[in-house]
Amino acid sequence: GQNIDQPTEMTATEGAIVQINCTYQTSGFNGLFWYQQHAGEAPTFLSYNVLDGLEEKGRFSSFLSRSKGYSYLLLKELQMKDSASYLCAVRDRDYKLSFGAGTTVTVRA
Amino acid sequence: IAGITQAPTSQILAAGRRMTLRCTQDMRHNAMYWYRQDLGLGLRLIHYSNTAGTTGKGEVPDGYSVSRANTDDFPLTLASAVPSQTSVYFCASSEKSGGAGELFFGEGSRLTVL
Numbered sequence: 001g002q003n004i005d006q007p008t009e010m011t012a013t014e015g016a017i018v019q020i021n022c023t024y025q026t027s028g029f030n031g032l033f034w035y036q037q038h039a040g041e042a043p044t045f046l047s048y049n050v051l052d053g054l055e056e057k058g059r060f061s062s063f064l065s066r067s068k069g070y071s072y073l074l075l076k077e078l079q080m081k082d083s084a085s086y087l088c089a090v091r092d093r094d095y096k097l098s099f100g101a102g103t104t105v106t107v108r109a
Numbered sequence: 110i111a112g113i114t115q116a117p118t119s120q121i122l123a124a125g126r127r128m129t130l131r132c133t134q135d136m137r138h139n140a141m142y143w144y145r146q147d148l149g150l151g152l153r154l155i156h157y158s159n160t161a162g163t164t165g166k167g168e169v170p171d172g173y174s175v176s177r178a179n180t181d182d183f184p185l186t187l188a189s190a191v192p193s194q195t196s197v198y199f200c201a202s203s204e205k206s207g208g209a210g211e212l213f214f215g216e217g218s219r220l221t222v223l
Contacts, residue, residue, distance in 0.1 A: 033211060042199060042216050043152070048209035087151065095140060095159060095205050096167065097212060101151035 002026050002090050002098035011106045020096050020103045021072045022088035031091040034073045038065070038084045039103065046086075047073065070073055083107045111135050113215035115200050121221045122190050130185045130218050132200035140203045141183040142167075143175060144213065144217045145196040151197065159181055159205065 003025040012018040012075060024032070031050045035043040049055055061074040066072035075082055085102040092098070116131045134141065139160045144152040144167075154167030158177040170195060174186045183202075187194055197219050201212040 011209040017133070031209070033209075035212075041213035044134065044214070045209075048211060050209075078185040088192075089152075091210075093204070094165070095210065096154060096157055096165075097142070099144075101149060 002092065004088055004090055004098060004100035006086075006088050006100040006103045007108070009104045011108060013109050014078055014107055016078050018078060018105060020055040020075070020086050020088075020105070022073070022100060023028045024069050024071070024088070024090045024100075024104060026069070026090050026092060028093040029066060029090065030093050030095070032062075032064055033048045033089040033091065033097065034060075034071075035089060035099075036084050037042070037087060042092050043087055078107050080107050080109070111211055113200055113202055115198075115215035115218050117218060118216070119219040121223065124190055124192060124222055126190050128187045128190055128220070130184045130187075130198055130200075130220070132185070132215060133181050133214075134183075134200075134202045135181065136202060136204070136213065137180060138202035138204045138213070139180065140205050141177065142201045142203075143173070143183070143185045144199045144201065145169065145194075145198050146199060146217075151190075155185065155198075187220075190220075192222045194220065195222045196220060 030054040034046040035044040047062035119182040142157045156175040200215040
């Protein structure tokens, strides 16, 4: 099974950078995902890491260390529209995805 | 492109009643999933199907059943609803072969059991 931990809430100022950490314990690792979910909406895919290192996609970057069971999502140049919940998820060898409880990010002007 | 369609969007149900949440995808993805999302607990996997004709149990399968008669449809049935099944239910699909295989989610079905 999976045990996925991430902070419950974070607050940052518009234009700033925020880093959301995620630690996990898994019986069979087959990829780590980050999803964004705005209130009342469905989650949408942000990033995917299967090998160690940094994946950059515009203002968002995601890092993975498999040996440490650790990932982070970096949000740069924060905008008001980035206020949302960010979900860390780990996939196992059966292609089942387990999610953390999510981190609610509030961006203030 | 519709993607994943869930129905109903919202439903209030009396305890003990039978309810089927419908999920249809038009992306020809081989894998489909049902999750429930509750405040503070995040998304929890109920049942999944890696391909048409097969299903598997997730983290919280009790009280729920699924079927996968074809590639496109993956209904979730509550045989006898209980108040603890009040939740938002998300159906999702993914393509397992090639690429990241990320999940695509439907818009959710909000179910209230009284």
